[in-house]
Amino acid sequence: MKAWRWLMWACFGMGLCGCEGAADFAETQAFMKQMRRQAPEPIEPLPVVRSSPAFTYDASGLRSPFQPPQSVERVERRWSEQAVRPDPQRPRQYLEGFDIERLQMVGTMSGTSASFALLRSAEGVHRLQIGDYLGRSEGRIVAISESRVEVLEIVADGAGGWQERPRTLLLKKHS
Numbered sequence: 664m665k666a667w668r669w670l671m672w673a674c675f676g677m678g679l680c681g682c683e684g685a686a687d688f689a690e691t692q693a694f695m696k697q698m699r700r701q702a703p704e705p706i707e708p709l710p711v712v713r714s715s716p717a718f719t720y721d722a723s724g725l726r727s728p729f730q731p732p733q734s735v736e737r738v739e740r741r742w743s744e745q746a747v748r749p750d751p752q753r754p755r756q757y758l759e760g761f762d763i764e765r766l767q768m769v770g771t772m773s774g775t776s777a778s779f780a781l782l783r784s785a786e787g788v789h790r791l792q793i794g795d796y797l798g799r800s801e802g803r804i805v806a807i808s809e810s811r812v813e814v815l816e817i818v819a820d821g822a823g824g825w826q827e828r829p830r831t832l833l834l835k836k837h838s
Contacts, residue, residue: 748825749801749817756796758782758789763798768812768832780804780812782832802830810834 726732758766761784769788770781779790782797791797791812795804798816806813812832820826 746824747817747827753796758784758791758795758797759799759802761785761798763800763802763814763816763830763832766797766832767835769835771807771809771834778807780807780832782812783835798830800828 765784767783768780769783772779772781772790777792779792782789782791791804793804793807796802797804797814801817802814803816804812805815811834814830814832816828816830817825818828
């Protein structure tokens with residue numbers, strides 16, 4: 664505690680010494696007098712402001728964007744008997760219980776009569792051929808090559824109908 668007091672008194676004493684006497688401001692005052700005697704530099708004139716033509720909003724005669732259109736043309740679709748739709752009578756296959764995103768193509772097998780795709784699910788590896796179904800969107804295998812499986816899914820089109828959507832499963836390397 665004694666050292667703390669000594670340090671505080673030393674700082675107080677140095678502060679008092681710094682305030683002692685009138686500082687010699689003669690040099691500063693001479694510089695200020697010299698600056699006052701010099702003529703001030705002229706100020707640059709302001710740039711010329713160019714006026715632009717005023718914009719006139721003349722859409723007052725148009726429909727407000729916050730109001731619905733006056734007439735809406737309703738497009739009606741006609742569904743024929745040949746329209747694409749899922750077959751509810753078709754027996755379900757095992758891989759239709761899996762999301763198609765969860766299936767991976769891991770290889771192919773070719774025989775004399777047909778070629779098969781090997782797909783891996785969480786349950787294991789499954790052998791499929793053209794015409795087999797997989798995925799939850801009525802996906803039917805339409806082509807098998809060494810590096811891919813082409814699938815045609817039947818999905819809702821949002822207007823009460825169905826449409827076909829092609830999808831490809833690529834061979835997963837190093838699986």
